[in-house]
Amino acid sequence: MTSTQTSPLPFLKGHGTENDFxxxxxxxxxxxxxxxxxxxICDRRAGIxxxxxxxxxxxxxxxxxxAMAGEAEWFMDYRNADGSVAEMCGxxxxxxxxxxxxxxxxxxxxxxxxxxxxxxxVHLDKDGSVTVAMGRAVLSEDGVTVTVEGRSWPARNVNMGxxxxxxxVESLDHAGDLxxxxxxxxxxxxxxxxxxxxxxxxxxxxxxxxxxxxGSSETRSCGTGACAVAVATARRDGADPAESxxxxxxxxxxxxxxxxxxxxxxxxxxxxxxxxxLAEGTIDPSWLATATTA
Numbered sequence: 613m614t615s616t617q618t619s620p621l622p623f624l625k626g627h628g629t630e631n632d633f634x635x636x637x638x639x640x641x642x643x644x645x646x647x648x649x650x651x652x653i654c655d656r657r658a659g660i661x662x663x664x665x666x667x668x669x670x671x672x673x674x675x676x677x678x679a680m681a682g683e684a685e686w687f688m689d690y691r692n693a694d695g696s697v698a699e700m701c702g703x704x705x706x707x708x709x710x711x712x713x714x715x716x717x718x719x720x721x722x723x724x725x726x727x728x729x730x731x732x733x734v735h736l737d738k739d740g741s742v743t744v745a746m747g748r749a750v751l752s753e754d755g756v757t758v759t760v761e762g763r764s765w766p767a768r769n770v771n772m773g774x775x776x777x778x779x780x781v782e783s784l785d786h787a788g789d790l791x792x793x794x795x796x797x798x799x800x801x802x803x804x805x806x807x808x809x810x811x812x813x814x815x816x817x818x819x820x821x822x823x824x825x826x827g828s829s830e831t832r833s834c835g836t837g838a839c840a841v842a843v844a845t846a847r848r849d850g851a852d853p854a855e856s857x858x859x860x861x862x863x864x865x866x867x868x869x870x871x872x873x874x875x876x877x878x879x880x881x882x883x884x885x886x887x888x889x890l891a892e893g894t895i896d897p898s899w900l901a902t903a904t905t906a
Contacts, residue, residue: 702835
């Protein structure tokens, strides 16, 4: 967005397990969204507020998604709250799908959505929940040590299209305030930063987590993080669907609710949870002009 914007910018607000997003519909990819404007929009005091921004664009109209247009009509151009571009966001994908239904672009059932991590399959359930095919996890032996207030834990390196470090703790309080990114070493394992999850057991195949999201501080939920946590916990528990031939399902409690994560024998991971559109309106163009210089 530049200071030449003269008309109000439509937006919506939505959340998935309280991971909240500003949604900017832009069918033909005509809206410019530089990092400083995205950060100002996502600011919880000076802007609308959100953990991230969902820029809704037809795949054919966006250079990063044009090659996927034959598979997926819509592209989720996702931005973190600080304005940086991200590969994927699981909760954001559910909210994105809910918006497409809300706007009349799709109906309940199976849809495909393009992301920077490829085309994702989504099922809009009639009961209001949304199931997302999240792809496969890549586990690396290159882990890190995460430190909070003098206490350190080894963290499992899991990639869900974006990087995660999963640390198992006795209490989620051990994660500290998570306002700032917990230190980790060696830093070169994650050259572009990392999402850090702290995980505590709640029962058989049931865990709870807190997360510091790269570019967004602590959030109420992280979909790719919940998937990374489920996979890391399964391996810790000695469960691997690729070896057993049996799907493994974990319940993952996040601060904003609960997600159900299933890993299948072929490695595909499905995430099921709610997604809500709660408001819509327009952003004043004069405010946007000041946002570019703030």
